[in-house]
Amino acid sequence: MKSKFSSLALFSTIIAFAPIGYAKTPAQADKVLRIAFEAPDDGFDMVKTFNFYSGNVADVIFERLLQYDYLANPVKLAPSTAQSMPVIKENGKVYIFKIKPGIYFTADPAFKGQRRELIAEDYVYSIKRILDPKNHSSSFAFIDQKIVGANALVEQAKQTGHFDYDAKIEGLKALDRYTLQFTLTQPDYNFPYILAYSTFGATAREVVEYYKDRLGMHPVGTGPYMLSKYVPRSKIELIANPDYRGFVWDFKSTGTAWDNQLVKEMTGKKMPQIGKVNISIIEEEQSRWLAFQSKQLDFDKLTASSIPKVLDHNNQLKPAMQTKGIRLYPNKEAEITYTMLNMRDPIIGGTSLEKVALRRAIAMSFNVDEYIRILRKGQAVKAEMLVPAGVNGHNPNYRSSIGYNPVLANKLLDHFGYKKSADGYRTLPNGKALTLKINTESGSASVMYSELWKKNLDAIGIRVDFRVSNFADNLKAATQCQYMVWSGAWHADYPEGENFTQLLYGPNVGRGNQFCYRSTAYDDLYKQAMQQPPEKRMPFYEKMSRQIEADNPLILQDTRIRNWVIQSHVQGFKAHPIMNSNWQYLDIASPRQK
Structure with a gap:
């Protein structure tokens, strides 16, 4: 990725069609929020990508039926384009939504000069795009086998090579212009959380058909912001949607001092207040930290290298930071990070005993405690199971059976014929060279990560080759199973363990399953879990975690x-457990207020 803090690549700038001025929105054009992404996006068609940074932008362009309450803890859903929370029938099998009339898509050439209102059929069409096999949507797993009649249409499309967007689906109906009904194959009280996820935002069919393969560079929605300028992998500029209906900031404090301050400074304001959001792609940690220090960024996550300079031994801001008015908001993510081992790779993939032993040895060679101490500066906790804390299905007492043990890893490799050559590095059982190829990115953190991996793998005699690229290209390679080893992370899209366990579900290979992992035992457990109400799924999630420990993908x-650091003039900031974009809830103090 490139930024103004490093050499500039030659990209064409995409300028979206946008009306001039802010006709209806309360946003003020002179209030500009400046933030940074630590990796590039991959366009903004969320049906075709699950890039975290793309999702951040898509969340404020495309509106879902439901959204999250900004302050509620535990998380709570609230209406977005829906008039109210859904009417639920048949014990959670039927959901009926009424959409607010008078919501309009931003003006775009695709509408041929006509003002285009959001209607129920837009959600029907948008979900059909997720179902269409040609789109390879990672979000298909969220609704696979859940909507009556949907999978039959998917199978028909696989056989014919054509998805019929005009075909009726019994479980997905627009009852009238503003009424939408979902009928599920079985009761599912988690279904509303799925509908609050980025990919389920409303897209107009005219826009998709107008832009076709260029849709990811021309997002058109009904949300608080719209794309104004776009330099792929360098700059993103959003401006307030002039036709957005707005809302009044009226959230209830959870009782914390932080929430109390937010309520005091924000209650009653017409939102959004921010007129423009400038996003720079700044991959290098030091560059991001320097940008924040020089007030070129309004808030950012503390980089690992800056933590010792900013936080004291109690993880509080040092006096020098406090005197600048900088505020600190620590937030434990609802996430897991991991290293992926491609199960289709000819060297480390497969299910034979020697391949399992190789992956097990690699896993046992990695010193997670050292990784947290060196790379995270202690600002992390070890992940023990697939489902993290803060998500339904997490067991705080669960402990992984895979631990750091290079001595045992060496014995395991010796036993299965991975012999050491004269140079101290091992060969495959057939005598051919063994080299791990690890995909990584540029930047000081990635360099430190690579150094730690080399140290750990040297200890068990495995040679490693690091292949430096960028996040977006590595993500594409992983989705296509064209890599050997890569690191990743998954942040909760909704607060249910299914969101994490689906990452390794066999039918999701080519979508969200970047491990390229297929296991009948795992898939059977996943199917059984999905047949249970959420409160009874934990034992299945535990068994799935054990199966992963056995197979080591x-x-x-x-x-x-x-650790979020926020400049003094930013008002309303709070990191949400699920929602990643909070720009529509923020304000920037005027010079007099500052």
Whole structure:
């Protein structure tokens, strides 16, 4: 990725069609929020990508039926384009939503000069795009086998090579212009959380058909912001949607001092207040920290290298930071980080005993505690199971059976014929060279990560080759199973363990299953879990975690504690457990207020 703090690549700038001025929105054009992404996006068609940074932007462009209450803890859903929470029938099998009339898509050439209102059929069409096999949507797993009649249409499309967008689906109906009904194959009280996820935002069919393969660079929604300028992998500029209906900031404090201050400074304001959001892609940690220090960024996560300079031994801001008015918001993420081992790779993939032994040895060679101490500066906790804390299905007493043990790892490799050559590095059982190829990114953190991996793998005699690229390209390679080893992370899209266990579900290979892992035992457990109400799924999630420990398609690493630092003029900031974009809830103090 490139930024103004490093050499600039030659990209064409995409300028979206946008009306001039802010006709209806309360946003003020002179209030500009400046933030940074630590990795590039991959366009903004969320049906075709699950890039975390793309999702951040898509969340404020495309509106879902439901959204999250900004302050509630535990998390709570609230209406977005829906008039109210859904009417639920048949014990959680039928959901009926009424959409607010008078919501409009932003003006775009695709609408041929006509003002385009959001209607129920837009959600029907948008979900059909997720179902269409040609789109390879990672979000398909969220609704697979859940909507009556949907999978039959998917199978028909696989056989014919054509998805019929005009075909009726019994479980997905627009009853009238503003009424939408879902009928599920079985009761599912988690279903509303799925509908609050980025990919389930409303997209107009005219826009998709107008832009076709360029849709990811021309997002058109009904949300608080719209794309104004776009330099892929360098800059993103959003401006307030002039036709957005707005809302009044009226959230209830959870009783913390932080929430109390937010309520005091924000209650009653017409939102959004921010007129423009400028996003820079700044991959290098030091550059991001320098940008924050020089007030070129309004808030950011503390980089690992800056933690000792900013936080004291009690993890509080040092006096020098406090005197600048900088505030600190520590937030334990609802996430897991991991190293992925491609199960289709000819060297480390497969289910034979020697391949399992190789992956097990690699897993046992990795010193997670050292990784947290050196790379995270202690700002993380070790991940023990697939489902992290803060998500339904997590067992705080669960402990992984895979631990750091290079002595045992060496014995395991010796036993299965991975012999050491004269140079101290091992060969495959057939005598051919063994080299791990680890995909990584540029930047000081990635360099430190690579150094730690080399140290750990040297201890068990495995040679390693690091292949430096960028996040977006590595993500594409992983989705296509064209890599050997890569690190990743998954942040909760909704607060249910299914969101994490689906990452390794066999039918999701080519979508969200970047491990390229297929296991009949794991898939059977996943199917059984999905047949249970959420409160009874934990034992199945535990068994799935054990199956992963047996097969070793991944190495669980940690859950990060993100230390957000916020400039004094930013008002309303709070990191949400699920929702990643909070720009529509923020304000910037005027010079007099500062």
